[in-house]
Amino acid sequence: MQREIQSILLDKLFAHPLNANRMSEQTFKKLLRNIERTGLYEPIVVRPHPEIKDSFQIINGHHRIKALKMLSRKGCLTAGQDTANCVVWEVDDNETAILLATLNRLQGSDILEKKIELLNKLQRHYQTGQLAKLLPQTKKQIEALANLKVPAVPSKADENVFARPLVFFVTAQQAEIIESAMSLAIEKVTAKTAAERKAKALVLMANEYAQRNQKHN
Numbered sequence: 001m002q003r004e005i006q007s008i009l010l011d012k013l014f015a016h017p018l019n020a021n022r023m024s025e026q027t028f029k030k031l032l033r034n035i036e037r038t039g040l041y042e043p044i045v046v047r048p049h050p051e052i053k054d055s056f057q058i059i060n061g062h063h064r065i066k067a068l069k070m071l072s073r074k075g076c077l078t079a080g081q082d083t084a085n086c087v088v089w090e091v092d093d094n095e096t097a098i099l100l101a102t103l104n105r106l107q108g109s110d111i112l113e114k115k116i117e118l119l120n121k122l123q124r125h126y127q128t129g130q131l132a133k134l135l136p137q138t139k140k141q142i143e144a145l146a147n148l149k150v151p152a153v154p155s156k157a158d159e160n161v162f163a164r165p166l167v168f169f170v171t172a173q174q175a176e177i178i179e180s181a182m183s184l185a186i187e188k189v190t191a192k193t194a195a196e197r198k199a200k201a202l203v204l205m206a207n208e209y210a211q212r213n214q215k216h217n
Helices: 025-038 062-074 093-102 112-123 128-134 139-146 172-186 194-216
Strands: 005-009 044-048 056-060 083-088
Touching: 025 062, 025 128, 056 062, 056 093, 062 083, 112 128, 112 139, 128 139, 172 194
Parallel strands: 044 083
Antiparallel strands: 005 083, 044 056
């Protein structure tokens, strides 16, 4: 398995058909801006393509390659930058499937003090609105973090500051029931966005169920 970084032509890099990772349009725009602004990105992890000669299949970095190809077509990259920095791994189909299921799915937690220190440093050079276009956090989240006081005892970032995704799968029948109940609950809540209204409606439904359950017990 090679460890050194190689420059590989963008048209020699192909997405893996089983890649299930998705990125929101807003997050992708931020990735695009960062690469266009700095020209920097994490190396792409690839393997020799099992079917196309002298080509490679992407294991990790599908969105980075998408961004690079878009910037290349727009002529936003410097001359000769029709390549991507890649690390080639010699892995078979099974190992590739495992990597696709795990890479970009593992995440840690931020140290609050370091997060605040970093944001304060950035805000000396950028406005909050500019940072919101480049960082994963929204303008509101950046402001909330920047205004937090650093506690005396080191701690992890307060998870209540951020919206957290809940991922689960339901059948078509279950989805119909959930959407029906959600449409009734949404009428009782107010929020700026549809996503926030759905989140509040879901919490309202859960609270009502919990309260009824407590009464029966």
